[in-house]
Amino acid sequence: MKEYVCIICPRGCHLAVDEENDYAVTGNGCLxxxxxxxxxxxxxxxxxxxxxxxxxxxxxxxxxxTDKAIAKSDIMKAMLLLDDVELSPPVRRxxxxxxxxxxxxxxxxxxxxxxx
Amino acid sequence: MHDxxxxxxxxxxxxGLGAALSAREHGLERILVVERDVQLxxxxxxxxxxxxxxxxxxxxxxxxxxxxxxxxRLNGQxxxxxxxxxxxxxxxxxxxxxxxxxxADCGYRxxxxxxxxxxxxxxxxxxGAIQIPGTRAAGIFTAGTAQRYVNIEGYMVGRRIxxxxxxDIGLIMARRMVLEGATVVACVEIMPYPGGLTRNIVQCLQDxxxxxxxxxxxxxxxxxxxxxxxxxxxxxxxxxxxxxTDIAFDVDTVLLSVGLIPENELSRAAGVEIDSKTSGPIVYxxxxxxxxxxxxxxxxxxxxDLVDFVTTESxxxxxxxxxxxxxRIDVLEKRIYEKVSHDDxxxxxxxxxxxxxxxxxxxHARASHDDVERSALIDDLSKKLVQGRSYCLSIVRDETISxxxxxxxRVQRVDKQVSVFFRVKNPQKMPKCIVFRDxxxxxxxxxxxxxxxxxxxxxxxxxxxxxxxxxxxxxxxVEEIR
Ligand SMILES: Cc1cc2nc3c(=O)[nH]c(=O)nc-3n(C[C@H](O)[C@H](O)[C@H](O)COP(=O)(O)OP(=O)(O)OC[C@H]3O[C@@H](n4cnc5c(N)ncnc54)[C@H](O)[C@@H]3O)c2cc1C
Ligand code: SF4
Numbered sequence: 001m002k003e004y005v006c007i008i009c010p011r012g013c014h015l016a017v018d019e020e021n022d023y024a025v026t027g028n029g030c031l032x033x034x035x036x037x038x039x040x041x042x043x044x045x046x047x048x049x050x051x052x053x054x055x056x057x058x059x060x061x062x063x064x065x066t067d068k069a070i071a072k073s074d075i076m077k078a079m080l081l082l083d084d085v086e087l088s089p090p091v092r093r094x095x096x097x098x099x100x101x102x103x104x105x106x107x108x109x110x111x112x113x114x115x116x
Numbered sequence: 117m118h119d120x121x122x123x124x125x126x127x128x129x130x131x132g133l134g135a136a137l138s139a140r141e142h143g144l145e146r147i148l149v150v151e152r153d154v155q156l157x158x159x160x161x162x163x164x165x166x167x168x169x170x171x172x173x174x175x176x177x178x179x180x181x182x183x184x185x186x187x188x189r190l191n192g193q194x195x196x197x198x199x200x201x202x203x204x205x206x207x208x209x210x211x212x213x214x215x216x217x218x219x220a221d222c223g224y225r226x227x228x229x230x231x232x233x234x235x236x237x238x239x240x241x242x243x244g245a246i247q248i249p250g251t252r253a254a255g256i257f258t259a260g261t262a263q264r265y266v267n268i269e270g271y272m273v274g275r276r277i278x279x280x281x282x283x284d285i286g287l288i289m290a291r292r293m294v295l296e297g298a299t300v301v302a303c304v305e306i307m308p309y310p311g312g313l314t315r316n317i318v319q320c321l322q323d324x325x326x327x328x329x330x331x332x333x334x335x336x337x338x339x340x341x342x343x344x345x346x347x348x349x350x351x352x353x354x355x356x357x358x359x360x361t362d363i364a365f366d367v368d369t370v371l372l373s374v375g376l377i378p379e380n381e382l383s384r385a386a387g388v389e390i391d392s393k394t395s396g397p398i399v400y401x402x403x404x405x406x407x408x409x410x411x412x413x414x415x416x417x418x419x420x421d422l423v424d425f426v427t428t429e430s431x432x433x434x435x436x437x438x439x440x441x442x443x444r445i446d447v448l449e450k451r452i453y454e455k456v457s458h459d460d461x462x463x464x465x466x467x468x469x470x471x472x473x474x475x476x477x478x479x480h481a482r483a484s485h486d487d488v489e490r491s492a493l494i495d496d497l498s499k500k501l502v503q504g505r506s507y508c509l510s511i512v513r514d515e516t517i518s519x520x521x522x523x524x525x526r527v528q529r530v531d532k533q534v535s536v537f538f539r540v541k542n543p544q545k546m547p548k549c550i551v552f553r554d555x556x557x558x559x560x561x562x563x564x565x566x567x568x569x570x571x572x573x574x575x576x577x578x579x580x581x582x583x584x585x586x587x588x589x590x591x592x593x594v595e596e597i598r
Contacts, residue, residue, distance in 0.1 A: 004318075005314045005315060005317075005318045006315070007315035007318050007319045008170070008176070009167070009170035009171070009176070009315075012313055012314035012315045012571070014565070014566070027565075046319065046323070047166050047176075048295075049164050049165045049166055049178055050164070050295055050296075051164055051266075051267055051270070053270070058154065058155075059268060060269065060270040061267060061268060061269070061270040063164035063178060063180050063267065065164075065166060065178055072323065075295070076295075079295050079296075093180070093181060093184060111164065111178045111180050111181050112161075112180035112181070112184060113184060
């Protein structure tokens with residue numbers, strides 16, 4: 001039995017994952033928690049959020065996030081990729097900033113609109 | 117911008133935006149939102165991490181995304197917005213309130229408004245507020261200031277960092293600094309349990325192997341120009357440092373995450389009654405403060421850890437402000453107030469009038485053109501209502517609860533139900549029950565598997581349960597499940 005705190009939402013349910021029993025999850029407040037508990041026990045992933053340079057009149061930084069969770073072990077590698085990025089306005093939230101991280105399905109996308 | 121509004125919302129964070137949108141939806145036509153920053157969104161703009169909106173939008177958003185959703189909605193509405201403008205003073209009046217503000221665009225202005233919603237958020241406690249001895253070296257920041265520097269202005273604040281306090285902002289910043297290449301040597305918390313959400317302990321500290329020292333505090337900061345070293349000591353159960361437990365950390369930066377204080381200078385000066393426990397206004401069930409027509413929601417009212425709850429709360433305040441302006445009930449209620457304070461009425465009787473009938477009679481009274489007759493009708497109605505039942509319930513708490521919001525409930529104002537927010541004073545590990553009692557009787561109870569002071573709890577009391585209360589106090593406490 002492994003114990004985790006669900007981090008999908010701020011409620012922070014205390015999960016118990018039973019590896020002997022097909023990774024059955026208990027203690028979850030909703031279905032997303034069950035999926036999280038199973039994943040966390042098998043191969044943990046995280047959404048990564050950060051910011052990149054932008055040539056804006058108002059803000060020098062544009063916030064970004066991965067649109068899918070990436071392997072926990074890839075987080076620092078992913079961060080390094082952001083160092084070389086510089087965006088130019090207009091930026092729309094959802095714009096892809098770096099596509100297909102490590103050849104996978106996750107992209108870094110912008111999380112705010114920057115008009116000028 | 118006009119000289120007169122039906123509603124002015126002070127603060128353009130999620131609370132202000134939610135309140136303005138809801139007031140518009142409930143029929144107000146002249147609404148102004150005043151925001152001190154150059155843009156709307158409040159603290160969410162710097163909270164670039166995700167974890168917002170799962171309850172309200174049903175998906176996980178970052179702070180800027182959550183703000184953008186509200187701002188998009190606002191842009192589609194006839195709501196005036198004044199950014200880069202600061203409200204300086206609220207002058208309450210019998211027939212509407214006056215605001216003085218200073219704006220980059222229009223300079224010093226005086227604006228009138230029938231209702232006001234306070235949505236100014238909160239600010240961070242600083243080193244001064246907790247008095248750490250040592251030198252006045254550079255490199256000491258509140259975590260939120262550091263967050264703004266890094267995420268919005270694009271400056272790195274340090275290389276070797278220690279964090280004092282395990283509140284959410286501190287935890288989020290611990291991870292952020294590591295991601296940006298700094299080393300976070302420790303997070304130090306004076307209490308025996310963490311202050312922030314459990315999920316943040318997991319994904320911000322444990323994920324990056326940052327040690328958390330509970331029951332420890334920083335007792336000295338050293339350094340000439342810049343911070344060079346801090347001394348951390350264990351504390352006893354009365355928070356006194358224990359001799360011989362010193363640990364020295366070589367760091368260039370100290371981030372303080374030692375709590376937030378609702379920003380209520382404006383409210384205080386306007387005569388709004390403040391709760392010493394929340395540092396926010398004392399409010400009724402609909403978010404109205406002790407000054408009629410002034411409402412409060414969001415972090416200015418009490419510190420929230422979930423923006424979703426801020427949005428729900430502010431929608432309630434927006435609706436209430438709209439009702440107030442549209443004169444549905446307040447004239448009548450004011451009279452009742454006067455009655456309650458002047459007459460020695462029996463507040464204990466359990467029966468009361470049918471609210472539909474009351475509303476109808478109130479309408480009739482208000483429609484009367486003859487002043488004397490109207491006055492008589494309202495008096496009559498007030499008496500009936502007041503004699504019918506206790507007019508206002510106070511929520512009182514025992515030592516298990518640190519505060520509740522609202523603090524007072526006008527039962528006949530409650531439509532179907534009212535949410536009560538509160539925090540427990542100490543961690544409650546085993547399954548417990550939240551109980552509302554009047555005297556010996558249990559009015560309502562709610563089971564919980566565990567409760568933490570860092571996590572705000574919410575329970576919903578129904579109108580039926582409230583109607584059932586005898587007397588004018590409702591006690592809330594946490595009890596063992598029997
Ligand atoms: C670092 C941090 C991390 C968080 N993480 C999460 C999370 O992961 N998930 C989650 O759900 N919630 C989170 N929260 C909580 C949530 O963001 C807040 O509860 C919410 O933003 C509070 O909204 P508000 O509108 O009351 O205050 P604010 O967002 O602070 O807005 C208040 C606004 O009022 C303006 N103002 C103040 N005084 C005046 C004046 N006199 N005149 C004009 N304007 C004025 C200010 O400029 C500000 O823009 C976090 C909060 C912080 C600080
Ligand atoms: S199990 Fe569901 S409700 Fe509980 S923390 Fe996870 S996502 Fe939130």
